[in-house]
Amino acid sequence: MDKKIGLMLTLIIAGVIGRLSLSKFLPPSPDIFINLNGITQPLLMMDLFFLIATISMLSGFLLDRRGYSLLVPVSTMLITDLIIGNNLIFLFTWSGFAMLALLSYTLKSRGMFCMQRKFMIFGTGIAGVLLYDLWTNFGCWLLWYPHTIKGLILCYTLAIPFTLWHLLSMSLAITFVILPVVYIKEHEIEIKIPSFLSNLSEKILIH
Amino acid sequence: MSRRILLITVIGISIVAFSSIGILKLIDKGVIVFEYPESFPSNETINVSLIIDYGDGRIDRFNISLDSKNSTAYHVLLAAKNEYGLTFEAEYFPQYKSHYIYSINSTEEDPKANKFWQYYINGNYAPVGVDLQKVRDGDIIEWKLQEPKIEILEGKNG
Numbered sequence: 001m002d003k004k005i006g007l008m009l010t011l012i013i014a015g016v017i018g019r020l021s022l023s024k025f026l027p028p029s030p031d032i033f034i035n036l037n038g039i040t041q042p043l044l045m046m047d048l049f050f051l052i053a054t055i056s057m058l059s060g061f062l063l064d065r066r067g068y069s070l071l072v073p074v075s076t077m078l079i080t081d082l083i084i085g086n087n088l089i090f091l092f093t094w095s096g097f098a099m100l101a102l103l104s105y106t107l108k109s110r111g112m113f114c115m116q117r118k119f120m121i122f123g124t125g126i127a128g129v130l131l132y133d134l135w136t137n138f139g140c141w142l143l144w145y146p147h148t149i150k151g152l153i154l155c156y157t158l159a160i161p162f163t164l165w166h167l168l169s170m171s172l173a174i175t176f177v178i179l180p181v182v183y184i185k186e187h188e189i190e191i192k193i194p195s196f197l198s199n200l201s202e203k204i205l206i207h
Numbered sequence: 208m209s210r211r212i213l214l215i216t217v218i219g220i221s222i223v224a225f226s227s228i229g230i231l232k233l234i235d236k237g238v239i240v241f242e243y244p245e246s247f248p249s250n251e252t253i254n255v256s257l258i259i260d261y262g263d264g265r266i267d268r269f270n271i272s273l274d275s276k277n278s279t280a281y282h283v284l285l286a287a288k289n290e291y292g293l294t295f296e297a298e299y300f301p302q303y304k305s306h307y308i309y310s311i312n313s314t315e316e317d318p319k320a321n322k323f324w325q326y327y328i329n330g331n332y333a334p335v336g337v338d339l340q341k342v343r344d345g346d347i348i349e350w351k352l353q354e355p356k357i358e359i360l361e362g363k364n365g
Contacts, residue, residue, distance in 0.1 A: 027301075028301030029304050035240065040243065042304045046303075085318050119215065158335075
């Protein structure tokens with residue numbers, strides 16, 4: 001039980017530190033442009049979506065309770081948004097990441113989050129990205145764009161470079177982070193939680 | 208088991224093949240390009256209007272002339288800086304290939320009041336960053352300090 005809380009705290013801290021420190025290390029967008037509806041944009045617009053999405057999927061996979069799984073992405077976003085700042089779009093981004101955690105948790109509870117079903121994990125991740133982008137861009141349209149078909153088309157057109165980056169970065173994250181974690185868990189390789197996190201989780205349980 | 212692997216391999220190769228053909232088609236049709244398209248093939252002077260709306264009733268207007276080779280919304284701000292002493296502060300984001308403007312003439316954005324600098328071309332919300340937005344002769348570039356609310360005119364460029 002306390003180990004799970006330690007794991008939950010580890011995921012939250014990793015997400016918070018990652019989101020606050022990694023934005024400067026994002027690579028510049030390559031010199032490839034996409035021209036849609038007369039609007040020319042870089043083909044890929046890089047952000048740290050993959051980091052919180054990976055944390056969300058791992059929380060669904062590694063934590064035993066649905067509530068804990070949802071708490072990880074929501075807490076990570078809450079803490080970092082308090083520091084970075086946000087606006088009403090948080091309603092959509094927080095719930096979007098919670099959806100990813102829920103998808104991952106559902107996959108695990110059906111016994112399908114395993115190396116034998118790696119294509120299912122991959123497919124769930126990609127479906128999660130598309131679901132997240134459809135949901136959050138709908139939020140952008142609702143909040144900032146004219147509530148017309150033209151506004152909706154403009155909103156989703158401008159989001160395409162972000163979606164392409166999300167698909168690319170998440171494919172890499174699933175391959176190089178999530179699947180190795182699944183492999184490690186299946187082969188029962190012990191991962192040591194830092195002692196200060198174990199102590200912290202014990203204190204939380206006592207209180 | 209081997210039939211399953213064969214099926215997965217065939218599906219995988221088909222996806223890669225169809226994706227590659229699709230991407231090549233998009234490159235061929237000019238939807239995907241490898242350098243930002245130039246608006247004007249030759250050097251000529253273009254004239255645009257720049258309006259700064261500070262959101263508190265103050266409005267500044269400038270007539271800007273610039274070289275068509277360097278005619279992005281960012282170049283308009285640079286020209287206004289050189290010609291009229293307009294000041295602005297910006298941060299470049301290489302992952303978006305554009306500057307983010309957060310202060311004009313010492314009037315900074317106010318995230319707590321949800322007010323940010325946004326710009327419009329001929330009354331339409333500019334859909335891309337300042338470094339990617341080309342301007343044409345006669346365009347009106349309007350900067351407004353306002354809540355993020357995108358407006359689209361149903362007329363010119365709308």
